[in-house]
Amino acid sequence: MILEVRVFGGLEKWIPGASFGKPMEVKTARGATVRTLLQELKIPEDQVFTILVNGVHASMGDLLRPGDRVAFFPPVGGG
Amino acid sequence: MAKILRFNTSTKELKYEDVPEKYAVLGGRALTSRIVCDEVPATCDPLGPFNKLVIAPGLLSGTSAPSSGRISVGGKSPLTGGIKEANAGGITSQKLASLGIKAIVLEGKPAGGDWCGIKITAAGAEVFDANDLAGKGTYEVTAICRERYGSKVGVITIGPAGEMLLPAAGVTNNDPEGNSSRYAGRGGLGAVMGSKKVKAIVVDSPGTFDAPVKDQEKFKAAAKKFAKILQDHPVTGQGLPSYGTNVLMNIINEAGTLPTRNFRYGRFDKASEVSGEKLAEVAVARGGKATHACHPGCVMRCSNIYPMPDGKVCAPVEYETAWAFGPNLEISDLDVVARLNYICNDVGLDTIETGCTLGVLMEAGAIPFGDGKAAIAALEEVYRGTPLGRLIGSGSVIAGRAYGVTRVPAVKGQGIPAYDPRSCKGNGVTYATTPMGADHTAGYAVTANILSVGGKVDPLQPAGQADLSRNLQIATAAVDSTGLCLFVAFPVLDNPEGLPAIIEMINAQYGLSLTADDVMALGRDILKGEREFNRRAGFTSADDRLPEFFAAEELPPHNTRFDIKDEELDSVFNF
Incomplete structure (x- = not known):
């Protein structure tokens, strides 16, 4: 299945050629979870603070579906 | 012994007063709101002789407490018609506290057109003729004062917008480099200062950390502990020091709650084009800084220095401002955003209100959405006081009335900031109910709604939002009184040792034995007082509501509406 993945806040450094906010098409097997996706992308789990799937908070074990918009963030805050 | 400095602008009499017992352990917002409640008739004209402008450093300002340089400015708001407290960073709070000044109160109203300034030093305070500063932008005023009185002075000033008494005018002061960009921006307090004909207050203090501390040893230990708590938390130790507040742009966008095209989507x-990551990239490439402290002793350093193509710098570009002039107007050019930000800083306007107003004018078709050049040209008209310039400086509600726009994002006359209340519903409750008018800082539910700080509350559902907002509003009122930057709330919400460390610092400084319950009681008292002022000014529960389009129109991508019941909104102040 194909996912639309974005990384932000410095996480782009783990993926060669990636830049923040730029959507990446990632092909992965059905049954993939957030955790297996991170492993495929070679982003260490402890670098990721917030995961949004289709704009909703997700956890490491959540199953992903074809076409999901997945975004990974380090710790962020402000206001 | 701490003093209150009063300036009667009618008689030009300047006098130091002893601090009454009842104000002894108040500071920041607690003190400005208490003095306003005690001395300003709630029904007075905000620009008339009976309103007062109160400026107060926070309780911990002028000490070595980390990130404690916030200054509060209060009065009756010309924008909302209710009570107002707006606070800012910058270097002046620590200087005033080091000089033993608990508050400055500007009162009365002078006859005639002359402008004056006040200069405060360790030797005392004096009034000076400021007619030569009138009409000038805040950057020039600050540069002149630094040249005349020394490069270390703090300068509290207003721009031409404040002089013109425009309801969206703010009060600013400078950072250590002299940028007059640290705004108590919201609610039009710059117009109140303008109505008193005070153009600048220059604070010259030899010390920054000279506020008296009763128990030095205890204080040092607590301050050290608190600094470590800030540095150990992922947001204040890692997130904010890397990219500043504008790192929020992308996460708020991904969460689907970034108000776009005047709260349409x-x-x-193109959100990432105006995000903190982009800002850091461009700022560093141009020789600016991705991280910078707005006052000495801040460990979070969430400010930045953004060099603009014309050679000037905008320091900082904050998230709410980048939103107001970026996605809100469908502008994706960071240089345009910085330019609009700089003009607001210089002419003396609140960036959030101005962004909301430009959004309303774009909604009306007076300026095309996405047209940065037209937005800059329109904003520059404020300097000249043209009819359009005055309209822009009058805020989103007045602009909406003038152009027949009903989609005006405002509560109690004040523009709604950078988180849409339909998909960050906790903030919607805060916008509706805070005595300040729509204000994200008054009860920043983005924490639990979006950032997974201080627990988790689903941002798309109404459940739990009233409780969340209430607790945050109480805690915020207390934090706003300490002089600590509100961002300390990130670790304090997550780390049970955070609040005790703050209380230990206050107790050591003032020789008190306050408990956590006392601090929460202070927060509740502040809010109750502010609500009572607004009630006397004529506000009812009908004013604690969002504009109807938030309930009527769905917001993509989550297609949610604001559906918190009126009874729940009315339960927020049930204490």
Whole structure:
């Protein structure tokens, strides 16, 4: 299945050629979870603070579906 | 012994007063709101002789407490018609506290057109003729004062917008480099200062950390502990020091709650072009800084220095401002955003209100959405006081009335900031109910709604939002009184040792034995007092509501509406 993945806040450094906010098409097997996706992308789990799937908070074990918009963030805050 | 400095602008009499017992352990917002409640008739004209402008450093300002340089400015707001407290960073709070000044109160109203300034030093305070500063932008005023009185002075000033008494005018002061960009921006307090004909207050203090501390040893230990708590938390130790507040742009966009095209959509496809990551990239490439402290002793350093193409710098570009002039107007050019930000800083306007107003004018078709050049040209008209310039400086509600726009994002006359209340519903409760008018800082539910700080509350559902907002509003009122930057709330919400460390610092400084319950009681008292002022000014529960389009129109991508019941909104102040 194909996912639309974005990384932000410095996480782009783990993926060669990636830049923040730029959507990446990632092909992965059905049954993939957030955790297996991170492993495929070679982003260490402890670098990721917030995961949004289709704009909703997700956890490491959540199953992903074809076409999901997945975004990974380090710790962020402000206001 | 701490003093209150009063300036009667009618008689030009300047006098130091002893601090009454009842104000002894108040500071920041607690003190400005208490003095306003005690001395300003709630029904007075905000620009008339009976309103007062109160400026107060926070309780911990002028000490070595980390990130404690916030200054509060209060009065009756010309924008909302209710009580107002707006606070800012910058270097002046620590200087005033080091000089033993608990508050400055500007009162009365002078006859005639002359402008004056006040200069405060360790030797005392004096009034000076400021007619030569009138009409000038805040950057020039600050540069002149630094040249005349020394490069270390703090300068509290207003721009031409404040002089013109425009309801969206703010009060600013400078950072250590002299940028007059640290705004108590919201609610039009710059117009109140303008009505008193005070153009600048220059604070010259030899010390920054000279506020008296009763128990030095205890204080040092608590301050050290608190600094470590800030540095150990992922947001204040890692997130904010890397990219500043504008790192929020992308996460708020991904969460689908980034108000776009005057609150039409929850996502902007070019959000990352005006985000903190982009800002850091451009700022560093141009020789600026991705991280910078707005006052000495701040460990979070969330400010930045953004060099603009014309050679000037905008320091900082904050998230709410980048939103107001970016996605809100469908502008994706960071240089345009910085330019609009700089003009607001210089002419003396609140950036959030101005962004909301430009959004309303774009909604009306007076300026095309996305047209940065037209937005800059329109904003520059404020300097000249043209009819359009005055309209822009009058805020979103007045602009909406003038152009027949009903989609005006405002509560109690004040523009709604950078988180859409339909998909960040906790903030919606805060916008509706805070005595300040729509204000994200008053009860920043983005923490639990979006950032997974201080627990988790689903941002798309109404459940739990009233409780969340209430607790945050109480805690915020207390934090706003300490002089600590509100961002300390991130670790304090997550780390049970955070609040005790703050209380230990206050107790050591003032020789008190306050408990956590006392601090929460202070927060509740502040809010109750502010609500009572607004009630006397004529506000009812009908004013604690969002504009109807938030309930009527769905916000993509989550297609949610604001559906918190009126009874729940009315339960927020049930204490």
